[in-house]
Amino acid sequence: MTAGNTWPASGDLVLPHYPAVAGAHPPLDSPAYKSSVLRAPKQPLVPLPQRLTEITGPLLGAERVTAADADLTAGHPGEPLGERIIVTGRVLDSDGRPVPDTLIEVWQANASGRYAHGVDDHPAPLDPNFDGAGRCLTDSLGRYRFVTIKPGAYPWRNHHNAWRPAHIHFSLFGRAFTQRLITQMYFPADPLFPLDPIFNSIPDRDARTRLIAAFDIEQTEPHWALGYSWDVVLRGRSATVFETEEGE
Amino acid sequence: MTLGITPSQTVGPFLAIGLPWPDGPFVVPPGTPGVMVISGQVLDGNGTPVPDALVETWQADPDSRFDHPDDPRGAAAPAVAGFRAFGRSATDPDGNYQISTLRPGALPCQDGRIEAPHLDVSVFARGLLDRVVTRIYFPADEANAADPVLAAIEDPDRRATLIAVAHPERPESEFRFDIRLQGDRETVFFDV
Numbered sequence: 001m002t003a004g005n006t007w008p009a010s011g012d013l014v015l016p017h018y019p020a021v022a023g024a025h026p027p028l029d030s031p032a033y034k035s036s037v038l039r040a041p042k043q044p045l046v047p048l049p050q051r052l053t054e055i056t057g058p059l060l061g062a063e064r065v066t067a068a069d070a071d072l073t074a075g076h077p078g079e080p081l082g083e084r085i086i087v088t089g090r091v092l093d094s095d096g097r098p099v100p101d102t103l104i105e106v107w108q109a110n111a112s113g114r115y116a117h118g119v120d121d122h123p124a125p126l127d128p129n130f131d132g133a134g135r136c137l138t139d140s141l142g143r144y145r146f147v148t149i150k151p152g153a154y155p156w157r158n159h160h161n162a163w164r165p166a167h168i169h170f171s172l173f174g175r176a177f178t179q180r181l182i183t184q185m186y187f188p189a190d191p192l193f194p195l196d197p198i199f200n201s202i203p204d205r206d207a208r209t210r211l212i213a214a215f216d217i218e219q220t221e222p223h224w225a226l227g228y229s230w231d232v233v234l235r236g237r238s239a240t241v242f243e244t245e246e247g248e
Numbered sequence: 249m250t251l252g253i254t255p256s257q258t259v260g261p262f263l264a265i266g267l268p269w270p271d272g273p274f275v276v277p278p279g280t281p282g283v284m285v286i287s288g289q290v291l292d293g294n295g296t297p298v299p300d301a302l303v304e305t306w307q308a309d310p311d312s313r314f315d316h317p318d319d320p321r322g323a324a325a326p327a328v329a330g331f332r333a334f335g336r337s338a339t340d341p342d343g344n345y346q347i348s349t350l351r352p353g354a355l356p357c358q359d360g361r362i363e364a365p366h367l368d369v370s371v372f373a374r375g376l377l378d379r380v381v382t383r384i385y386f387p388a389d390e391a392n393a394a395d396p397v398l399a400a401i402e403d404p405d406r407r408a409t410l411i412a413v414a415h416p417e418r419p420e421s422e423f424r425f426d427i428r429l430q431g432d433r434e435t436v437f438f439d440v
Contacts, residue, residue: 015318015320015358020439020440021252021253024252024253025255025256025377025378026255026256026257026377026378028376028377028378028380030377033375033377035258035375036375036376036377037293037375038292038293038294038296038375038429038430039292039298039373039374039375039429039430040375040376040377040429040430041380041429041430041434041435041437042293042434043434043436043437045438045439046400046401046436046437046438046439047438047439048381048383048397048438048439048440049396049397050440051355051357051363052308052314052319052355052356053306053307053308053314053355053363053366053368054368054440055318055319056306056314056318056319057306057334058306058332058333058334059315059316060334064269092251093251094250094251094252094253095250095251096250105266105267106266107262107263107266107267115262115265117261117262117264117265119261119262119300120261132265133265134266135266169257169260169263169266171259171266175316175318176318177368177370177440178440180304180370180379181254181256182256182257182379183255183256183257184257184258184260198257198258198377199257201257201377202255206252207252207255208255210252210253210254211254211255211257232254233251233252233253234253234254235253236250
């Protein structure tokens with residue numbers, strides 16, 4: 001057995017815990033979303049106590065991103081078509097603490113509602129100046145900022161005349177396996193909200209609303225781009241003290 | 249202050265635009281001594297391969313350590329150069345994923361028990377509104393018998409879904425771990 005295989009012998013040990021929030025996430029079994037029918041597990045989930053593997057996680061650093069990665073409108077010979085926007089906000093935990101230096105990855109459709117992906121057969125134009133992928137690290141205060149194009153709504157085959165509200169996919173790590181989150185950011189006042197089974201898979205109305213960015217005149221840059229603000233809140237962290245036998 | 253947490257949404261069918269990394273499947277650089285390959289298929293309730301899934305793994309290093317400040321034993325720089333502890337593989341058109349890594353060490357628990365070597369796994373896919381979480385354990389590891397997570401699963405057939413299968417000719421370096429989202433042999437998924 002290696003030295004790493006033993007629990008520290010003395011002193012009070014503090015192991016963070018990331019309490020789950022009941023009902024915060026959509027149920028896996030959401031039959032209105034047709035793709036879930038054959039993919040959502042049917043067996044009840046088994047409780048997994050949070051131990052070392054769960055309270056740690058990848059702290060992916062600056063080596064994975066360049067400053068240019070946060071500008072989805074750059075990197076091509078020309079400017080992409082569409083409405084240029086700034087999407088910015090903070091990554092926090094549920095106790096309001098910023099999550100600094102954490103990797104955010106985004107991907108999205110172009111302004112016409114078409115993804116630069118071979119499987120997307122929506123008959124809307126591809127944009128040779130837009131790939132739709134970006135990434136950045138939050139700063140020391142948990143802030144992030146992307147420059148991109150407002151994505152278009154697009155049709156899908158879930159039901160008759162189904163259209164997805166415009167959205168940007170966001171992937172976040174936080175600092176622990178328990179905090180990993182992939183979600184979608186939506187835009188204010190989208191008329192497709194009441195019709196979308198993915199958005200409405202979240203049972204709680206207030207929770208759904210947390211996926212909608214706010215138009216933000218403060219982040220809007222004159223004669224250049226509209227600004228949207230959107231904060232992401234990851235599961236919070238409570239420290240639990242375990243006393244060792246020697247400490248008793 | 250308590251803020252409401254941001255709900256999960258599905259990755260949808262086009263995660264390949266934003267998530268795969270060229271080095272994602274390589275938890276250690278190719279050619280690292282002791283490297284092993286874990287591969288398998290992600291399958292739906294009909295046994296049909298899922299070609300638009302992403303499998304992520306997180307694990308201790310071979311010395312049972314994490315390079316992470318919240319580990320009460322202290323952050324430990326990787327015992328092997330280039331070891332990232334994190335793996336990421338999108339599935340191919342046949343639903344296959346593959347990770348190259350090192351066998352993790354066993355882990356201590358506060359109560360004195362030992363967790364057998366394992367990888368925590370997140371699976372994302374179109375049709376999954378939230379990730380599903382499972383674990384990969386290794387066959388013929390004597391620590392499995394006392395592992396508290398395996399012990400909590402009473403049905404031996406269910407427990408067996410968490411144990412990788414060794415390649416008959418390369419039992420130390422190649423393992424298969426299929427992930428069945430539904431069906432008779434549905435993989436055990438965890439609420440973490």
